[in-house]
Amino acid sequence: xxxxxxxxxxxxxxxxxxxxxxxxxxxxxxxxxxxxKALADPVRVKLMSLLLAGASExxxxxxxxxxxxxxxxxxxxHLGQLRRAGLVDAERTGMTVVHRAxxxxxxxxxxxxxxxxxx
Numbered sequence: 188x189x190x191x192x193x194x195x196x197x198x199x200x201x202x203x204x205x206x207x208x209x210x211x212x213x214x215x216x217x218x219x220x221x222x223x224k225a226l227a228d229p230v231r232v233k234l235m236s237l238l239l240a241g242a243s244e245x246x247x248x249x250x251x252x253x254x255x256x257x258x259x260x261x262x263x264x265h266l267g268q269l270r271r272a273g274l275v276d277a278e279r280t281g282m283t284v285v286h287r288a289x290x291x292x293x294x295x296x297x298x299x300x301x302x303x304x305x306x
Contacts (some may be wrong), residue, residue, distance in 0.1 A: 234266060
């Protein structure tokens with residue numbers, strides 16, 4: 188049985204020295220790995236792409252489910268993983284949940300992986 192990674196608070200964008208700056212400590216490596224693990228699924232990558240391409244007011248899970256061709260419960264599970272990784276925000280209004288990509292968290296992750304990527 189695979190070893191489960193520990194649960195840590197990932198609600199804030201990743202905040203550590205760039206991986207290229209030198210060897211990272213265990214805590215920083217875990218922070219980066221947990222966020223990358225959340226993105227290591229083709230459906231989640233597609234959902235992030237849809238959220239980033241979508242309107243700034245966000246998108247409903249039912250709309251996203253229709254686009255990716257999966258059930259709302261499956262999409263909700265994937266969005267929950269992205270939310271726990273701090274990559275997506277969700278806001279409930281009545282029975283509707285609107286999801287938005289957290290560009291700051293993605294930019295921080297990009298910077299940690301390669302500080303020269305966005306220059």
